[in-house]
Amino acid sequence: MHWQVQEAKQRFSEVLRAAEAGEPQIVTKHGEEIAVVIDITEYRRLRGEQIGLMEYLRADPVDDIDLDAEIDRPREQPRDIDLAG
Template sequence: MRWQVQEAKQRFSEVLRAAENGEPQIVTKHGEEVAVVIDIAEYRRLRGESVGLMDYLIADPVDDIDLDAEIGRSAEQPRDVDLAG
């Protein structure tokens, strides 16, 4: 979503709510993008900071994973391993 500065100021709670829901909010000034409001967990992830478990789970990292994707498996036979000796 894109917001002009004045509108973002007037509807800041809505901007924050959308950012918390994982929707980056772009703020423009005189038609140029000047800022983006993102969820704090995403900000920390982008900065390479460690994220606590709750923040990680709230950010829903599984949402980006295609759970129906085919998983390639090796057709090679397993090798024999001698565990006795």
């Protein structure tokens, strides 16, 4: 999404929400791109910075995973193994 500076200032919360959702927000001034607002996790990844476990978990890395998905597991009994042998 592209925002003119004045509009980005007026709707800053919306700009931040979109950036946090993983959508880079480009800010323009007089029609020229001058800045981009991105999620802090993406910024740190681009800079090559390491993040701690708690910060990683707070970033919701499983957000795109369907946690309600059906898991197909075999229902047969395990095979017998002779351990004495």
